[in-house]
Every structure is written in structure tokens, then in C-alpha cells.
Amino acid sequence: MKKDSTPASAARRAFLAKLGGAATCAGAVAGAATLGVIPAVSAPAAGGSFPTKDYDWTKHKWGFGVDATKCIGCLRCVEACKRENDVPANAHQFRTWVERYVHLEGDAAVHIDSQQDPVNIEASGSEKTYRFANRYKDAKVDKAFFVPKLCNQCTHPACVQVCPVGATYKTEDGVVLIDHDYCIGCRYCVQACPYGARYFNEEKGVSDKCTWCYHRITKGLEPACVEVCPVGARIFGDQNDKQSPVSLFIRNNRVQVLRPESGNAPNVFYVGIDKEVN
Amino acid sequence: MEPVIHFAPYTGWVYPNETVFEWSVLIAVYPYLTGLVAGAFTVSSLYQVFGFERLKPVAHLALLTSLCFMVFVPTPLLLHLGHPERAFNSTLTPHWTSAMAMFGYFASFYVALLIVEAWFAYRPFIVEQAQQRTDLLGRFYRLLTLGSYDLSPHAMGYDKKWIFALAVTGIPAAHGLHGYVGFMYGSLKSREWWSSDLMPVIFLFSAIISGVALLVVLYVASCKLRKITVDAACVKGLAYTIWAFIMVAIVLEALAFANLVYKGREGIEVIMEYVTGPLLVPYFLLQFAIGMIAPLLWLSYMIWRGTTGRALVTGVTLCALLVLFSVFMMRWNVVIGGQEISKTGKGLLAYHMPFFGKEGALVAIILTLAPLAMLFGLTRLFPPWADGAAHAHA
Numbered sequence: 020m021k022k023d024s025t026p027a028s029a030a031r032r033a034f035l036a037k038l039g040g041a042a043t044c045a046g047a048v049a050g051a052a053t054l055g056v057i058p059a060v061s062a063p064a065a066g067g068s069f070p071t072k073d074y075d076w077t078k079h080k081w082g083f084g085v086d087a088t089k090c091i092g093c094l095r096c097v098e099a100c101k102r103e104n105d106v107p108a109n110a111h112q113f114r115t116w117v118e119r120y121v122h123l124e125g126d127a128a129v130h131i132d133s134q135q136d137p138v139n140i141e142a143s144g145s146e147k148t149y150r151f152a153n154r155y156k157d158a159k160v161d162k163a164f165f166v167p168k169l170c171n172q173c174t175h176p177a178c179v180q181v182c183p184v185g186a187t188y189k190t191e192d193g194v195v196l197i198d199h200d201y202c203i204g205c206r207y208c209v210q211a212c213p214y215g216a217r218y219f220n221e222e223k224g225v226s227d228k229c230t231w232c233y234h235r236i237t238k239g240l241e242p243a244c245v246e247v248c249p250v251g252a253r254i255f256g257d258q259n260d261k262q263s264p265v266s267l268f269i270r271n272n273r274v275q276v277l278r279p280e281s282g283n284a285p286n287v288f289y290v291g292i293d294k295e296v297n
Numbered sequence: 298m299e300p301v302i303h304f305a306p307y308t309g310w311v312y313p314n315e316t317v318f319e320w321s322v323l324i325a326v327y328p329y330l331t332g333l334v335a336g337a338f339t340v341s342s343l344y345q346v347f348g349f350e351r352l353k354p355v356a357h358l359a360l361l362t363s364l365c366f367m368v369f370v371p372t373p374l375l376l377h378l379g380h381p382e383r384a385f386n387s388t389l390t391p392h393w394t395s396a397m398a399m400f401g402y403f404a405s406f407y408v409a410l411l412i413v414e415a416w417f418a419y420r421p422f423i424v425e426q427a428q429q430r431t432d433l434l435g436r437f438y439r440l441l442t443l444g445s446y447d448l449s450p451h452a453m454g455y456d457k458k459w460i461f462a463l464a465v466t467g468i469p470a471a472h473g474l475h476g477y478v479g480f481m482y483g484s485l486k487s488r489e490w491w492s493s494d495l496m497p498v499i500f501l502f503s504a505i506i507s508g509v510a511l512l513v514v515l516y517v518a519s520c521k522l523r524k525i526t527v528d529a530a531c532v533k534g535l536a537y538t539i540w541a542f543i544m545v546a547i548v549l550e551a552l553a554f555a556n557l558v559y560k561g562r563e564g565i566e567v568i569m570e571y572v573t574g575p576l577l578v579p580y581f582l583l584q585f586a587i588g589m590i591a592p593l594l595w596l597s598y599m600i601w602r603g604t605t606g607r608a609l610v611t612g613v614t615l616c617a618l619l620v621l622f623s624v625f626m627m628r629w630n631v632v633i634g635g636q637e638i639s640k641t642g643k644g645l646l647a648y649h650m651p652f653f654g655k656e657g658a659l660v661a662i663i664l665t666l667a668p669l670a671m672l673f674g675l676t677r678l679f680p681p682w683a684d685g686a687a688h689a690h691a
Binding site: 110111112113116131132133134135168177179180181182183184185186201202203204205206207209210211212213214215216217218219220221223224225226281282295297 | 304310311312313314315316317319320374377378379380381383384386387390391392394395396397398400481485486487488563636640641642643
């Protein structure tokens, strides 16, 4: 896929240019606020917009749903995410991944793997493309299912709590972002996340994680993983809109979240996962 | 070209991103150094504040040791950061909910306190040198007097009050600094191995024993180098201190482990698999049996038998070396061990420490020994020995 030839990427570049301008303005505002020139505000003033002039983050509350009963483990989401978000092309760092749970007949233990498993990497033949190896073809499978994972954009994110410089923060519309120009690369956030959602980008020297494709959703697009999912296992939308796919998904299903006991209050809602999934 | 990513082999089920170890041996060296700072300062305070006269021969050495190690405490962190040039952001624009953000303040305050206390403690010596020397060093000492040459009994009394006040303030500062390091791990709910309320206290007591043990080794080594007799009473005083604190350290760690096992929360099976497997040698054998129980028994034996002289000095020094090793293993087992147990509670990873490289064993060894080189230099400029001329505050 040639990213630069698509209209979407042209639009993305335009968006990023705007984002850069907005970040500069935000920096200037923050600097002025620090110096006491103007009163500090945590959210844009009424009628204002952020992060671009066409988008107001106070008007949205993004949510993500995962219907594990639909996921077929094709891993298109993982590959799309890697390309869309410039995630290092290796088998050890991901913004999103898919887990496979297999119960074999007569075996009490559940077998869990993901695309990074050496057997699966061998099957794909590359660390840049992903597939699940057909490793259970000769076994008698009692039950098996896939579970897509990504950042839970928690309401009480442990990663935000521990960041010593506030480089990672919660937006008004419910997404946890990282300011790569401010992150010091201590990796405390990587340790604090109970879901293993964060990784450290060695080349950039900063932490990174899923943003639900913030650069896309603030333009009215879907996250890349949602867009490429062929079976609709990933559901995204605005929870403020009662008719959005995610609102309907939450309303029409008995949903659950991962590790509710952590107190993080995750915002990725699951249907069809089993007791072993955490 | 060396690969950027060093991924870790694993067994069971681990999250894909966990296959890269993010906190290396340097993050184990960091609490080790802060622990030595806090422990050495404890010895200094036992003399300055609580009047343990038998510790007088090491009181100033303790202060200098604390200062030298404190200077190097930030170095493993700076080497570890992805953007060390942004390190001061955590102090300039701290994020108040972060345990880590406080480090800059704690560390700066404590370094300042140590420098001021050392200045007061060495003022008579500095003044004496400033007045006697005419060379370049004389100019250095004259600069250090800050214009104050008054060594009258009144001025000395005033200095003593300051030393006392700084030492008293330094106790909570040093112990706060280290307890807070423990809190950085204990407060994380993502890892069962770290998430313990006892973690700060465990760090604190292991810090104290490591600092006292370091002083035993430094004191005995300095006596050998200077070809003077080791003060057995002082060594015995330090041995008592190690004995008292090591007992508490063992009990606390045993209690924390018992709590973990007894509660048996999610993932305990993997933790048990870990401690009875890969961690058996580093944890039970090296850290506990050889590093803590053996010195405790040996020290108890020497106290019981009233051992003195050369046998006492040799015994306590060997015990101190074991304790120093044990406390490093404790830091290792917490920092590296915590990451070897997957957050999934269903898998184990294996950390392989590179020898070379920014975060390899060689750098870790250099960073641990560098404060000793600095101490060697500082003892030339500011002799901490109590046996020579009365150059420092008694």
C-alpha cells in the first residue's frame, strides 16, 4: 500500500499540519499561562475548538466495543494499525493485537497465544506481517475464540497518574494521548499499565500506545483497525450519540471490561470473552 | 549493527509488548545507590544525633560516603531515559500525581542538606587549611571558608547546633527518599510482585543494612590502607546496628512474601512457579540464605561468644560484604523479578543482561563503583579520620 498516493493520507498530512499549528498555539498559551499572563484553562473556552478548529473535544465521548464472537483472527487490524501509526515493524511492539484462546479436549489449561508468538511469526514468514499458525489442526478443540486488544483509554488511567511530566494525558473526549515532544522516556507508564498496552519506541525515545487513531477520529473517520475489520468485530463511535454503533453495542449487549478490579475503569467494552481473558 | 530491540524469551502467555524489558539493570542500581546513601547517613546520624560514641571513627566517613553516592544516584536514571535532555521537565513542570515527579525535589533537597552538613562538620579543618596553606589548594580551602574563619568556642557551639539540626532533618529526608523509592514500586497495581504496602518499609530497612555494611567495609579497608589499627569497638557498634536492622529486614520481607502467598490472588500459580524455579537461587539462596540469614547467624554467634580483635573485624567485614551482595540481589529481584513475571499472571519472561551497551553490566558496575572513586578523592581533600589531628568537629 502506497500511503502517500491516497486521498486519505493527503488529508492526514493536512490534518497533521493543522495539528502542529494547534500544538504551537497550545504551547504558547500554556507558556503564557505559566507566566501568569493569562488564566490557565484545562479545556477550550466555550465556542472554542481543540485540537483543530473544526473539532471540539468537549462535544464527544468516544467509546470502543469488541465483539469477540465475530473476530476471525485475520490480523488485518494489527497490520493496518502498524502502517497507519508508524509502529515499529517488529513482532514485539504493538498498539493493538489479537489473542487466541484454545481449549483442547481433556486439557484443563487454556492455550493462549498472539501474533508475536514465534510459531506464528514462523508461519507468517516475517515480523512485519501477521497470521495465526494452524497449530491445533491435529488436536481436538473443545472451544476456541479470538480477542482483539488495544488501549482501554481508561477513565482513571494508571499511566497518566504515574507520568512524571504530564506528557501523557486524558483528553476531554476520553482518549489518553502522549505528547512525544515532552515525554522523557522513563517508561514508568509502560510499567503501570495493567493491560500491557504501552511500548517504548527506541528510535524516538518515547512511550507509545493506541490512540484510537485520534488523528482520524477527530476528522470523522474510524480508527484504522475498525475500518479494515472484515467482520465488524471492532465497533467505534461517540457515546454522546445514542444511535452511534458503540452506543447501540453497549445498549444491546451485556458488556464487560477487562480487569475491573484495577479501578482503571476501562472504556473498551467486550462481548463474548471468557473467564481467562484479562 | 546491534539490534535496537532486545526481546526476552518467555514461557506461557505474556502480552506481546512485554517481550521487551523496559527497566534494565540500571533501574536496579538506582535503588541500590539511594539505599547506600540512606544507610550511610543513618550511621552518621547515630553519632551526630543519638551520641553513639563508638561510631565516632566512621561518623565523618559516613557523611562523605552518603554525599558521594548521592551525587551518582541520578546517573542510572539519566542513562536510562529515552530523552535525558528532558529530565528536568519532571522538576520544572512536575505532574503532581506521579510518584516519580517528586524525585528531583527530594534528591536536590537532600544533596543540599548533605553539602551544608558536611561544610559545617569540616569547617574547622577548612579554616585550618586555609590559614596554613599557601598553594593552590590553600586558595580552594579559603574559598570554601566562605569568609568565615571564626573557630571560637561560641562559633563552634553554633556550628554544632547546625550539625545537629541538619542531622535530625536528614534522618527523615534520607529515609523518606528511600522509602519513596520503595513506594514507586509498591504503588503500582499492574504487578502483583511489586504491589505491596510493605514495599517502602522493606526498601528502607534493606537500605539501612546496606549503608551500615558499606561503612564497615570502607572503614576496615581505609584502616588497612592507612596502616592503622581497626577500632574494634566501632566495628562492634556497626555489627550491632546491622544485626538489629537485618533482623527487621528479614522479618518484613518474609511477611511480604507470606502475604502474597497467603492471599493467593490471581496469578499466584505463576508466581509460585517463578519463585520455586528461576528465582530459587537469586531469591532464597543468594538474597536470603547467604546474604541475610548467614550474616545474622554469624553476627549472633560473635556477639554471643564475645568475639573481639581480628576475628571480630574479619567476621563483621565478611558479613558486611554478604549483606551488600544480598541487598543488591534484593533490588535485582524486585526490579528484574517483577518484570519477569508477566502482567497476564499466566507467563514468565527471562531477562538477559548484556555486558556492554548503555544499559549493560559494565555500565552498572562502573556506576556502582564510581562513588567510591569520588570518595577516595574527597577523603584526600577532607580527611574524615577521627584518629588524626582534631580537624573536624568531634
